[in-house]
Amino acid sequence: MDAVVHPDLASFDALAHDRLAADPVRNTVALTALDRARRLPDPDLPPTLLTFHDRGELVGTLIRTPPWPAQVADLPLEAVDLAVTALRKADPDITGVTGPHERSEAFATAWDERHRVTMSSRLYxxxxxxxxxxxxxxxxxxxxxxxxxxxxxxxxxxxxxxxxxxxxxxxxxxxxxxxxxxxxxxxxxxxxxxxxxxxxxxxxxxxxxxxxxxxxxxxxxxxxxxxxxxxxxxxxxxxxxxxxxxxxxxxxxxxxxxxxxxxxxxxxxxxxxxx
CATH class of the missing domain: 3.40.630.30 (Gcn5-related N-acetyltransferase (GNAT))
Structure with missing residues (x-):
């Protein structure tokens, strides 16, 4: 599996927009955050945008719009270690992660075993x-x-x-x-x-x-x-x-x-x- 760090939203959207939009319930946070980044961009706080590929096929994404936590709703569990390695280089200042419980827990543990839960919520x-x-x-x-x-x-x-x-x-x-x-x-x-x-x-x-x-x-x-x-x-x-x-x-x-x-x-x- 490979991780690609995208230099801008145009590059990320070309690959990932349709994937995220196909499951708007699971990807609700990413969709709204990216919409804001497109329409009200902050040049001082560009988003961090990753896609994950298995033998050329797009299998997942991860985004962060600073100063908010990384969002891992579309991150495959088998890509967690790869995502952590890529983010330590691309965005080492992240201080948190959010997403469905199993995925966010896996990412947080891989990033720092001393992590703490700051919010447990239910999506309705x-x-x-x-x-x-x-x-x-x-x-x-x-x-x-x-x-x-x-x-x-x-x-x-x-x-x-x-x-x-x-x-x-x-x-x-x-x-x-x-x-x-x-x-x-x-x-x-x-x-x-x-x-x-x-x-x-x-x-x-x-x-x-x-x-x-x-x-x-x-x-x-x-x-x-x-x-x-x-x-x-x-x-x-x-x-x-x-x-x-x-x-x-x-x-x-x-x-x-x-x-x-x-x-x-x-x-x-x-x-x-x-x-």
Whole structure:
């Protein structure tokens, strides 16, 4: 088996785009990350892009869009050692990996036996959407809401993903709106009480993230309601696979998503070997 490190997205896409798009559920993270890299490139943080070939046949891929972990959803287990060797040369600064449990665990162990699990999550796919009966109404957020959403994004990151790279929440929200991603707000008496975002559909797939309800507004069903709204937004734009990840350490969110129609697909794990 051979590994090829690609110098740019054009080279990688020519070989791997159709492969990734053929399984948009498994490759959800790679597809959205690469879409962002194409449309909002950062020349200071180019992606790391690898393909794996067995006797001339493309059998897998691995990508990393700094400063995020390496993504190994499409990495064959038999290519793990080859991938580690190639990445130690091409991208030695990586500090983590994410993907379906077996693949991410194998990669993390091969890279550094001292790795630790920083997130265990379950990937869900929407079946039949069942919006909950909840007091209030929804609207789509605009640039006028950036300040609020940035504050909520910061609060979400601190609570749900404290090990994630620290980035400008304001720029994350603004760039997401520029990409055409949907941002839904749930309001009660004109006051925003919950927020959910979703990527613009690609290859029939959209992924919902983040979903956030401030602590003072929880236990009223607002998070479920706004998740249903943004899921409907995605369906209306042609999505056939509406996905989301739920933290396995949060049984409440998992039960909420199941109640509105999401079905479990597979478990993912993120590992880190940061000091």
């Amino acid at each position: 796919r929407l079946g039949a959407l069942e919006p909950p009966p909840v007091t209030g109404s929804s609207r789509m957020a605009t640039n006028d809401d950036v300040e609020l959403l940035a504050a909520w994004r910061t609060a979400f990151s601190r609570e749900a993903v404290p090990d994630a790279p620290v980035l400008s929440a304001t720029e994350l929200v603004r760039s997401s709106l520029r990409l055409g991603n949907g941002h839904a707000l749930w309001e009660v008496d004109g006051i925003p009480v919950a927020w959910a975002a979703a990527s613009v559909p690609m290859a029939g797939m959209t992924r919902v993230a983040p979903v956030y309800t401030p602590p003072e507004h929880r236990r009223h069903g607002y998070g479920a309601a706004v998740t249903a709204v943004i899921s409907r937004w995605a369906l209306d734009r042609g999505a056939t696979d509406v996905l989301l990840f739920a933290d396995l350490a949060n049984p409440t969110s998992n039960s909420i998503y199941r109640r509105i129609g999401f079905l479990a697909v597979e478990d993912w794990t993120e590992h880190s070997w940061k000091p």
